[in-house]
Amino acid sequence: xxxxxxxxxxxxxxxxxxxxxxxxxxxxxxxxxxxxxxxxxxxxxxxxxxxxxxxxxxxxxxxxxxxxxxxxxxxxxxxxxxxxxxxxxxxxxxxxxxxxxxxxxxxxxxxxxxxxxxxxxxxxxxxxxxxxxxxxxxxxxxxxxxxxxxxxxxxxxxxxxxxxxxxxxxxxxxxxxxxxxxxxxx
Amino acid sequence: xxxxxxxxxxxxxxxxxxxxxxxxxxxxxxxxxxxxxxxxxxxxxxxxxxxxxxxxxxxxxxxxxxxxxxxxxxxxxxxxxxxxxxxxxxxxxxxxxxxxxxxxxxxxxxxxxxxxxxxxxxxxxxxxxxxxxxxxx
Numbered sequence: 001x002x003x004x005x006x007x008x009x010x011x012x013x014x015x016x017x018x019x020x021x022x023x024x025x026x027x028x029x030x031x032x033x034x035x036x037x038x039x040x041x042x043x044x045x046x047x048x049x050x051x052x053x054x055x056x057x058x059x060x061x062x063x064x065x066x067x068x069x070x071x072x073x074x075x076x077x078x079x080x081x082x083x084x085x086x087x088x089x090x091x092x093x094x095x096x097x098x099x100x101x102x103x104x105x106x107x108x109x110x111x112x113x114x115x116x117x118x119x120x121x122x123x124x125x126x127x128x129x130x131x132x133x134x135x136x137x138x139x140x141x142x143x144x145x146x147x148x149x150x151x152x153x154x155x156x157x158x159x160x161x162x163x164x165x166x167x168x169x170x171x172x173x174x175x176x177x178x179x180x181x182x183x184x185x186x
Numbered sequence: 187x188x189x190x191x192x193x194x195x196x197x198x199x200x201x202x203x204x205x206x207x208x209x210x211x212x213x214x215x216x217x218x219x220x221x222x223x224x225x226x227x228x229x230x231x232x233x234x235x236x237x238x239x240x241x242x243x244x245x246x247x248x249x250x251x252x253x254x255x256x257x258x259x260x261x262x263x264x265x266x267x268x269x270x271x272x273x274x275x276x277x278x279x280x281x282x283x284x285x286x287x288x289x290x291x292x293x294x295x296x297x298x299x300x301x302x303x304x305x306x307x308x309x310x311x312x313x314x315x316x317x318x319x320x321x322x323x
Contacts, residue, residue, distance in 0.1 A: 010224050013206030014231025020199045021232070022239050027191060028250035030258070033287035037311040052315035062192045067290045069196015074294025076197065077204035088212050091221040098215070111211050111283070111292070116299045129281060130299060134289075134306020135313075136278025141286060142314040143321065144271025145261055148285040151272075152229060155261065157236030162261035162268050169272015170279065171218075177280035178218040185281075 004081055007089070021154055029062060032150035034141035036063040078110075086110060101186040129185070136173075144169060203291040211283025218280050267323040278310075 008016075021031040038053065039060040046053035078086075090107040098106040103114050113120065120126045141147040144166045146155060152170065155163025203209045206228055217225035242248070243256050250256050261268075279285055282303045284292060289307065292300040314321075 007207065008205045010206070010227030011231050013202060013208070014228045015235060016198075016202045017206070017228065017232040018235035018239060020195065020202065021236055023195055025239070025243060025256050025258075026248075026250055027188075027195075028252045028254060028256070029192075033285070034311075037286060037307055038315075040308060041312050041315065046312055046315060049312070050315040050318065052318050053312075062188075065189055065192040066196035066199065067287075069193045069198075070200035070203065070287060070290040071294040072193075073197040073200020073202075074204050074209070074291035075200075075296075076294075077201040077291075078295035081201065081205060088207055088210055090212055090216055094212070094216045094219060094221045097219065097221075098212075107212055110207075110209075110295070111297055115211065115282075116297050118298060121299050121302065127302065130302040131306040131309075133278045133282030134303035135310035136274050136306075137282065137285065137289075137303070138278075138307030138310025138312075139314045140271050140273070140275025140278055140310070141307075142271070142311050144268050144275055147275060147287075148279070149287055153232050153236055154240075154258070156233055157240045158258045158260075159237065159240075160261055162264065165265055165268035166272040166275075169269045170276040172269075173273040173276020173278075174214075174218040174280040175276075176273075177277045178215060181277075181281075 005083060007086075017153065021149075021157070030150070031154045032146055033063075033067070034138075034147040034150060035060065036067045037138050038142060039063055101182065103186075140173070199287065200291040200294060203288045204295060209284060209288035209291050209295075214280060214283040264323055267321075270322065 024031045039057050042053040042055060042057040088107040088110065095106045103112050106112065115126055115129065144151065146163070146166060148170070151163040151166040156167060207213045208225065208228060213225055216222040240258065248256055284300065284303060286307065289300055289304050
């Protein structure tokens with residue numbers, strides 16, 4: 001039991017993610033998390049605005065159940081499988097880089113309170129960061145036809161060239177954000 | 187019954203995202219700073235096993251529990267949509283430190299502000315649907 005409560009090493013997590021992909025394939029589905037966003041848009045009536053959302057969303061209900069499960073899994077893990085005051089063991093260089101950008105106590109909480117603390121939402125800049133970041137994730141995932149799970153894990157596992165191009169794109173975007181834009185934003 | 191199975195898969199996935207720290211903004215930042223092996227290790231192991239799983243399924247023509255052959259449809263050929271879309275995704279991923287799976291996990295963990303990120307992601311998906319025919323693919 002103690003092992004479960006400790007932070008999981010990367011090789012354990014990697015195996016478990018592959019297991020999720022395998023089980024989804026065996027039940028006749030695919031490992032792709034971003035499709036639920038399109039399903040929700042369609043459910044909410046976006047089909048009136050674009051043909052892209054005109055499909056039988058009921059046939060895609062399974063991915064809504066999976067994300068409902070992901071919410072419950074997050075609740076169980078954070079409340080019962082993690083020590084209170086859980087800390088993320090970051091590279092000391094990461095901690096000092098973040099300190100310079102105004103992120104104090106990096107790693108002492110699961111997410112930086114400067115961005116995700118409930119009181120930070122009243123800050124218009126933080127609100128804009130979260131909204132724009134989310135927008136880019138949703139827009140980019142649909143444009144590229146998949147996200148980390150669909151391209152970086154299942155697509156690359158199938159040795160698909162499009163997924164390799166998409167993952168190169170993910171990294172170009174991530175590197176530009178962290179190295180060129182973070183100094184301007186934070 | 188099938189619904190329950192999807193729910194269990196989702197719960198397991200959510201626990202893994204949380205416990206692996208793949209849902210932590212800090213880990214995504216650190217990955218793009220090349221300051222830690224953690225995320226590369228997770229993705230590397232998942233991918234290595236994923237390649238083996240996919241090859242075994244294809245070569246042995248393994249069927250799903252519905253009795254249908256498991257086929258992974260190839261993605262359409264293009265460069266522009268994957269590179270431009272991928273860059274947009276990467277910019278957002280690094281900024282909010284969460285991709286579409288972990289976002290939901292974080293609601294369960296009690297980070298209510300992630301709902302703003304999800305609202306943004308839904309808007310982004312909607313706007314893509316509106317502009318789809320005007321964008322290079």
